[in-house]
Amino acid sequence: MTCGFSCLNQTWISSSDILAKWAFDGTYLDQMNTYTAIAKNTPSFISNGYVNQALSLNAASNQYLYTSYIPLINASFTVELWLYPTGFPNSKDHAILGLCTSLSNDQCLHLTIRNSNSTHRLYMSFAGDNCESNQSVPLNTWTHVAFVFDKDTFAMSIYLNGNLVGHAISALPLQGIENNVTIGYIPGIVAAYGSNFFQGYIDQLTIVHRAKPVCEILDDATLATYYNFDNSPVLNDSGPNSLLSTSQYVSFTSSGHSSKAISFNNSTSYLQIGGLTGLGISNKAFSISLWIRPYSLSGTIVFVSSTAAGSGWCFSFIGFATNGSIVAQSWDGTARAIFGPAISTSSVWYHIVETWSSTNGLRL
Known part of the structure; x- marks a missing residue:
């Protein structure tokens, strides 16, 4: 098979x-x-x-x-x-x-x-x-x-x-x-x-x-990590590697896209997942997939750093452009970006996927 x-x-x-x-x-x-x-x-x-x-x-x-x-x-x-x-x-x-x-x-x-x-x-x-x-x-x-x-x-x-x-x-x-x-x-x-x-x-x-x-x-x-956020009040990785996470000013809500979700309550809220070794390997294909329902159309959605403190090599992979559209980025010595459509702050859930491979390049 x-x-x-x-x-x-x-x-x-x-x-x-x-x-x-x-x-x-x-x-x-x-x-x-x-x-x-x-x-x-x-x-x-x-x-x-x-x-x-x-x-x-x-x-x-x-x-x-x-x-x-x-x-x-x-x-x-x-x-x-x-x-x-x-x-x-x-x-x-x-x-x-x-x-x-x-x-x-x-x-x-x-x-x-x-x-x-x-x-x-x-x-x-x-x-x-x-x-x-x-x-x-x-x-x-x-x-x-x-x-x-x-x-x-x-x-x-x-x-x-x-x-x-x-x-x-x-x-x-x-x-x-x-x-x-x-x-x-x-x-x-x-x-x-x-x-x-x-x-x-x-x-x-x-x-x-x-x-x-x-x-x-x-x-x-x-599958490097998978958080479905259904195990409140615990943030559990349901993937094969059981990666640990830390969070700040994050709460659970029952009105997720599928069952529960987490809510980022203010401008300093975050969820940090460590140990994503695959993202640190040059020229290794990757996909990042998540559902979002934004309160505002600004800021970073997915940020990748080589250190837990956010120093060293770091880059914003998914976020919002100034016009409120979704933007996905990758780095090969030069920042590469793809702009998606503008979205709205409403009750609508949006599925966002960023992929990269040496064959197909960056896709959103």
Whole structure:
């Protein structure tokens, strides 16, 4: 299945059947309080992960994590994470996650980045049944990856940034006995393929006890944040990253476009959301979508800054022009702007979307 119009107007983000989730925010604790990881050879954390902090692994120091058995044998599962490889020092594999009994007869789950004809591609194997991506993994870039196995169909699938890049059919589900799960190193494949320590950063590693559908994986990879404002008095991010926010002079109203909304009550009101890493990556496509019902036709609607204080690199992405029309902007060394129609202060809700991509440029 490809993700097209079938994904529209539906909610795909789900927390059901999560077995383990490591945010790596300065700790190896599993957010489900079941599979706390144990560190080997003193790995560390970086402050600028994809969401808050991230795990840092140095292959030269043989750093990795392990935890107790997670029930993936004879089961459907999805493994998702954000990767930032800083090097490919090994001749064959760079380990992501493993559960290995024996390197034969579908008894060794190994999820890696594999050197394949001088390109480095995502690789999923049970040992005997394999799946390889048709695209390479870039260095020094945050990349979302997902490995999916469906026990009902025996389908093995690999996703890169929400796109299906590898598919195969296994003869069997994962077999074997209950062993430790390892992260960043898989000792069971060393004899066959050599050293496989991961070099770089890992963030938001999640293991789910079901085969996620393609549209849910696309949301996990591309939806940075989603506030529906229906959980008053709490401002909750309902997206996959649970980003934190702060606000000032903001209240909730029951007369939103869909259920509730937030109201900015004076000229110093604001809502600030932190950790939008994707907006800080050059030449990365983005979309900003929201509904507004303005009290006045002036000021900024969406402002982006590289720091929480609003200093550093900063720019107004969506706001009002002096004539009351909507304006969307982007920056490529020069400010680019598109002017929309003038709108009115009334009971009408307006849907505003700004998009940018290297193919289509800026659109409003």
